[in-house]
Amino acid sequence: MFIGLAMNSNIYDPAFWSRLQFGFTLTYHYLFPQLTMGLAWFIVYFKWRALRTGDEKYNRAVRFWAKIFGLNFAVGVVTGIPMEFQFGTNWAGFSKYAGGVIGQTLAMEGMFAFFLESAFIGALIWGEKRLGPRYHFLAALAVALGSWLSGFFILVTNAFMQHPVGYQTEANGTLGIASLSSYLLNPWAYVQFLHNQMAALVTGSFVVAAVGAFYMLRGLHQTQARLYLRAGTFTALIASLLVAFPTGDQQAKMVGRYQPVTLAAMEGKFTGGPMAGVAVIGQPNIATRRLENPIEVPGALSFLAYGTFQSYVRGLDEFPEDQWPDNIELLYYSFHLMITLGSLFIVLMAVATFQSWRGRLEQSIWLLWVLMLAFPFPYIANTLGWMTAELGRQPWLVYGLFHTRDGYSKVVSNGDTIFTLIGFTGLYFVLGLLFLYLVGREIGHGPDKDVVPIRLKEVVVSKEEEALV
Amino acid sequence: MIATWYGIVSLMLIIYIALDGRNFGAGMLHWVVAKTPEERRQVIAAMGPLWSWHEVWLVAFGGTVLAVFPGLLASAFAGYYLALFLILWCFILRGVSIEVGGHINDRLWQGFWDFVFVFANFLLAILFGAAAGNLARGVPLDAEGNFSMAFFTDFRTSGYVGLLDWYTVSMAIFAAVILAAHGANYLTLKTEGAVHDRSTNIAKILWIAVVPLFLIISIETFVVRPDLLGHAVFNPFWWLGLILIAVSAISLVSGLATQKEKRSFIGSSLLLVGLLVTGSAAIFPVMLHSTLASENSLTAYAVASNRTALILASIWWPAAFALATIYFVFISRRYAGKVSVKRDNQGFY
Numbered sequence: 001m002f003i004g005l006a007m008n009s010n011i012y013d014p015a016f017w018s019r020l021q022f023g024f025t026l027t028y029h030y031l032f033p034q035l036t037m038g039l040a041w042f043i044v045y046f047k048w049r050a051l052r053t054g055d056e057k058y059n060r061a062v063r064f065w066a067k068i069f070g071l072n073f074a075v076g077v078v079t080g081i082p083m084e085f086q087f088g089t090n091w092a093g094f095s096k097y098a099g100g101v102i103g104q105t106l107a108m109e110g111m112f113a114f115f116l117e118s119a120f121i122g123a124l125i126w127g128e129k130r131l132g133p134r135y136h137f138l139a140a141l142a143v144a145l146g147s148w149l150s151g152f153f154i155l156v157t158n159a160f161m162q163h164p165v166g167y168q169t170e171a172n173g174t175l176g177i178a179s180l181s182s183y184l185l186n187p188w189a190y191v192q193f194l195h196n197q198m199a200a201l202v203t204g205s206f207v208v209a210a211v212g213a214f215y216m217l218r219g220l221h222q223t224q225a226r227l228y229l230r231a232g233t234f235t236a237l238i239a240s241l242l243v244a245f246p247t248g249d250q251q252a253k254m255v256g257r258y259q260p261v262t263l264a265a266m267e268g269k270f271t272g273g274p275m276a277g278v279a280v281i282g283q284p285n286i287a288t289r290r291l292e293n294p295i296e297v298p299g300a301l302s303f304l305a306y307g308t309f310q311s312y313v314r315g316l317d318e319f320p321e322d323q324w325p326d327n328i329e330l331l332y333y334s335f336h337l338m339i340t341l342g343s344l345f346i347v348l349m350a351v352a353t354f355q356s357w358r359g360r361l362e363q364s365i366w367l368l369w370v371l372m373l374a375f376p377f378p379y380i381a382n383t384l385g386w387m388t389a390e391l392g393r394q395p396w397l398v399y400g401l402f403h404t405r406d407g408y409s410k411v412v413s414n415g416d417t418i419f420t421l422i423g424f425t426g427l428y429f430v431l432g433l434l435f436l437y438l439v440g441r442e443i444g445h446g447p448d449k450d451v452v453p454i455r456l457k458e459v460v461v462s463k464e465e466e467a468l469v
Numbered sequence: 470m471i472a473t474w475y476g477i478v479s480l481m482l483i484i485y486i487a488l489d490g491r492n493f494g495a496g497m498l499h500w501v502v503a504k505t506p507e508e509r510r511q512v513i514a515a516m517g518p519l520w521s522w523h524e525v526w527l528v529a530f531g532g533t534v535l536a537v538f539p540g541l542l543a544s545a546f547a548g549y550y551l552a553l554f555l556i557l558w559c560f561i562l563r564g565v566s567i568e569v570g571g572h573i574n575d576r577l578w579q580g581f582w583d584f585v586f587v588f589a590n591f592l593l594a595i596l597f598g599a600a601a602g603n604l605a606r607g608v609p610l611d612a613e614g615n616f617s618m619a620f621f622t623d624f625r626t627s628g629y630v631g632l633l634d635w636y637t638v639s640m641a642i643f644a645a646v647i648l649a650a651h652g653a654n655y656l657t658l659k660t661e662g663a664v665h666d667r668s669t670n671i672a673k674i675l676w677i678a679v680v681p682l683f684l685i686i687s688i689e690t691f692v693v694r695p696d697l698l699g700h701a702v703f704n705p706f707w708w709l710g711l712i713l714i715a716v717s718a719i720s721l722v723s724g725l726a727t728q729k730e731k732r733s734f735i736g737s738s739l740l741l742v743g744l745l746v747t748g749s750a751a752i753f754p755v756m757l758h759s760t761l762a763s764e765n766s767l768t769a770y771a772v773a774s775n776r777t778a779l780i781l782a783s784i785w786w787p788a789a790f791a792l793a794t795i796y797f798v799f800i801s802r803r804y805a806g807k808v809s810v811k812r813d814n815q816g817f818y
Contacts, residue, residue, distance in 0.1 A: 074568040077521055078561040082554075084531045088546025089553055095546075099539025100774035104781065107536040110529030111789035118525045119796035122518020123803070130803050142796075168775075174539070176775030409547035411617040420554045427558060431565065438572055 017417040018090040018408045021424065023390070025082055027383055028428050032076035034382050037151055037197065038204015038239075039069050040144035042231065043124070047137045057223050062140070063128070064224070064447035065208075068439060069143075070125040075435050077118075079428070084110075090417065094397055094407035100176045101167050101183065102157045109153035117146030151200070152193055159189035161398050162389065163258045175401070191254050192389070195247035199385060201239035202345060203378040208232035209352070210375035211443060213368040224447045226362065233356050233371070237349035244342055249304065255392065256305035259399065261319040262392035265328045266335040267301055268294075272315035276301040284332045289317070322395070331391040338384035341377055348374060470779045472754070474537045475769045476706070477786065479749040481533060485526035486597070487741045492516050492523060493597075494652015496563070496590025497645065499583060502656060502667040506576065509583055513567060514808040515659035519800060520567060524560070536782055540614065540772030541756050548608060548616040549600075552632050556596050563589035591645070598644025602637030605748065606630065606693050607758030610765040614772075626693045630760050636693050643682045647744075650675035651737045654721075658730040661807045672733075673725060694758075697751045706750035713743030 011017075043065050050058035084106065087095050095103075120142040128136050160167075166183030170176045177183060209232025215225035256263045263269075268284035268291040269276060277296030285292050299309035306313070316324060325331050352371060355361040361368070393399055397407040495512055503509040535542045546553060562585050570582030609629050610616045621631035633641075653672035657665055691698060701707040717739035724733025752758065756772060759765035773779065 070568070074564060077524075078564040081524070081528060081560055082557045084528050085546060085553055085557055087535060088531075088542040089550050090547075092543035092547035095535060095539055096543035099535045099542060100778050103532065103534075103536030103539055103542075103774070104778065107529065107532035107782065108785065108789070110525060110532040111786065111793065114525040114528055115522065115789070115793035115796060118521040119519065119793075119800050121521065123800055126518060127803070135803075170775055177778045177781060180781045409543075409550070411547050411615050412550050416550050420551070423554065423558065427561060431561070434565070434569060438569060441572075 014414050015405050015408045017414050017421065021090060021417055021421040022086055025424055029079040029083055031379055032072045032079065034200045034203045035207060036069055036072050036076055037147045037200035039065060040147050042204060042208055043069060044140045044144050047140045051133055051137055057227060060447045061224060061227055066125045067442050071435060071438055073121055075431060090409055090412060091407050092409035096174060097402055098175045098398055100174060102160055104177060104180065105153040105157045109150050113146050113150035113153060117143055117150065148197060151197060155193040155196060156184055156186060156189045159186045159192055162393055163188040164398050164401055188254055191247060191250045195243060195251050198239050198242040198247055199382050202236060202243055203382060205232045205236035205239055206375045206378045209236055209371050213372035216362055217368050217372060221446045221448050229361055230356055233349055233352040237353045240342065240345040240349050244346065252304055259392060260314050261323050262325060263305060264314060264316045265325045265331050266388065266392060268332050269313060269315045270317060272313060272318050274302060274310050274312050275299045276313035284328055286328055325392055325394045327391055331388060334384040334387040334391065338381050338388060341381040470776065471769050471773045474779055475753060478530060478534055478537065481526060481530040483742055483745040485530060486745060487738050488523040488526060490648045490741055491652050491655040492520055493590045493594040494648040495656050496586055497594060497649045498652055498671060499587050501671060502664050506579055508664050510571060511660055511664050511808060512656065513571065515656055517804050522797060537774050537779055538756065538769065538772045539774060541767060544614050544767060545757055548618055552596065556593065559589045559593045563593065594645045594648045595641045598641035599632060599637045601644060602640030603632065605690055605752065606636055607760040609761050610757060610759035610767065611761065612765055614767055627760050636689055639686060639689060643686045646675060646682055647679050650679055651741060654734045654737045658734045659808055676725065701751040704750045704753060707747055710743050710747030710750055713739055713746060717743055
């Protein structure tokens, strides 16, 4: 996320390989925390309901999701440690330049968030009996808070790279911290943090709903399936709405204000003007400097970015070319696909929540199928969002202050980075297989061990019969 | 201020080694002390639910070094590039082997992950030992404060050195033996039955082996860096380290002799702390010594952040440290006592 992917720089450029390695390891890593940050609150909710109602079904839900959470957490931890180290190994120039500022939040993340999470994670997964119900609830809460706190510190770090505040330039040319409060209260950080956390909640709730739909369609674990479907679809609707408005909207305004050239590139605006539209369809062509086959909503971009339809949106031609993001096509596609997916999430979950409210969701076979198969898309949308943020920041590593091409480690050769990149690819491939196998196995076992499979049709029929009686 | 932060980041690394060192040790001895699948799960269970909390000390150390000594992190991490990735991959393998090994109750599955577990822990102990050797011996820093190092060159300890030479290799062996002994003490404390008895026996053998190795390492260090001693005697923390070594050695020996398991474990933990305190006090204020020219060495004063960064960190760091300790005490009190495989039917923790 921090460094982003570089497709336009050539393969002899050391920055290219370090960017590719950081982009790959971070994109892969973030598949896991985005689920745990969302899922953590479901576990807290289920445990809280179990405490309040004493209903065993909530405890079963906690035990089941804690196992899924644990596997995600473990892969998140082992793939997260390399991220911390790569600041030094591959981005020594950047660490030396900005470490005095961003080190504050990276250290805080370890000290405040990781200790909290790692102390309670084992107790959450295996310690229900040792801790007793109240402390077990506290453990769930601690893990949820820790995971969000960690997200917060990382987002503050990233926000500094997007919109540096609270720093001063030292005599030796590096950056030093000048004010911790303005660094931590970076307006960019708050908007981006809320946008990102809501997006993580979308991933978590889509997964909960998908597992519910899976069991419902197979006629297994009906009580649990009903619980997951109801909690999952409702949360997904709220979170999907919040991702778009106000957080996504504010994020776009922030980009418009502080990174106008990025906004132009995201929207493929080669020339500026008022009444700027949002392209629903279209491909940017850098060679001819225009958007191919555009179908636009006129004035929408002016309105969304600056508040009125008449607002002037600056085009790429108004900026020197060396300030353009270095991969405009990829940036454009990432942003547009993210928006499209986010809109579809709202539609899907609005329909699902409506059906659930009417009590018809469990019988809507087609809708259950869609819910079951929809869970990969929030992962894609989250990844696209981060690609938009990081590609949009280029060619800067710290926006307006420090170029990405100056940040890599001069002493590390291309071959070394390619070697470790290949190593990560292999290791992460095996790790992915292992993860999918074990999670699949847990989902196969299900939340109830003593369950007899029943067919969905029989449930439907018996319910109708019940209604007749 | 800078000296205080040198002390704090050293302390973080020392806490890390003392805590995770016992896990390395237990991991290395896994096959020796545990023979049946149940006994092997018992070793993993003895590491407890806090092993990732232990690992966080290393991550927090990395983050704190970036915050207060950014120049050091930039220079050292890039220079140790391949060695660090080897360590990272071992951490990935170790974490995975602990977490997934117990997921499936199958002999082949567990046997395979046991192998990964032992292998990763052994390699980690060796690599950390070699890293400690590198810190004492120094690295080929140029005038800009950069270096890049081969795994080994001519096995000599000056000039263009590699990661491994005769000194760092003997340091790696010493680290593996002392961490194994520390792990054996921990397993003696936390287990019962056959694992306990085997750990007690192997602990004695390993601690006897530590004594000559310690003498050899001390002499070797004096040969490699004769300048350190004259410098260290004026540092009170170096003397503190020596006192810790002496006190902990007494506690360790009397604990082993009288079968007081807690006393010997506290002894071995403090011994590690004492050794590392002595070491970090001896090299202060140099954080990375140059084998090419001593004026290229990176001192804490040269690589530190600005004063504001250090002051700010001095405000939030103690609070975070206190919180982390509270979590640790809360959880470890609930997991006090010996682990038994049969006692808890909710998995092994």
